[in-house]
Amino acid sequence: WNDLRELVTTCVTDLEKELAGRHLDIKIEEHVTFVKIDFGFFMAALKNIILNATLYTQPKSPISIVGIVKNKIIYLSIADHGPGLPEKELPHIFDKFYRVPGSGISGTGLGLAIAKNVIDAHGGAITAKNKPQGGLEILISLPVADQPRLQEEEAS
Numbered sequence: 001w002n003d004l005r006e007l008v009t010t011c012v013t014d015l016e017k018e019l020a021g022r023h024l025d026i027k028i029e030e031h032v033t034f035v036k037i038d039f040g041f042f043m044a045a046l047k048n049i050i051l052n053a054t055l056y057t058q059p060k061s062p063i064s065i066v067g068i069v070k071n072k073i074i075y076l077s078i079a080d081h082g083p084g085l086p087e088k089e090l091p092h093i094f095d096k097f098y099r100v101p102g103s104g105i106s107g108t109g110l111g112l113a114i115a116k117n118v119i120d121a122h123g124g125a126i127t128a129k130n131k132p133q134g135g136l137e138i139l140i141s142l143p144v145a146d147q148p149r150l151q152e153e154e155a156s
Contacts, residue, residue, distance in 0.1 A: 126141075
C-alpha cells in the first residue's frame with residue numbers, strides 16, 4: 001500500500017531539475033489516499049509521463065497533476081499546455097519505439113510504452129487525449145482496492 005500523494009511528491013522531487021521554472025498544479029482529492037501499487041515501478045512510469053510533458057512543451061509551460069476517485073476507480077491526470085498531438089498519432093504513443101514524426105526530441109520511444117506496461121500490470125489503464133483548450137492529457141485509471149485498516153481502527 002502506498003500513498004498517492006507521496007508517489008507524486010517523490011516523482012516531482014526527482015524531476016526537480018527538469019521541472020525548474022514550471023508552475024505545477026497538483027490537486028489530489030483528500031479521500032484519494034492509499035493505492036495498491038509497486039512504488040518503484042509506478043514511480044518510473046509516472047516520471048516518464050511527467051518527463052514527456054516537459055520535453056514536448058515550452059520551458060515555462062505549466063503542468064497539472066490531478067487525482068480523483070469516481071465509481072471505485074482512481075483517476076490520475078497529467079496534463080500539459082503544449083501543442084498536443086495530431087489525432088492520428090494518439091493511438092500509437094504507447095507503442096514500443098514509437099516516435100512522433102517531426103517532434104525533434106531525441107529518445108528511444110520507450111518511456112510511454114514502459115508506463116503503459118507498468119499500469120497494465122497493476123490492473124489499470126492509460127489513455128491520451130488532446131485537451132480542447134490545448135495540450136495533452138494522459139489519464140491513468142486504477143481500480144480502487146479495499147483500503148488497509150489502520151491499527152487504531154482495529155483496536156476500536
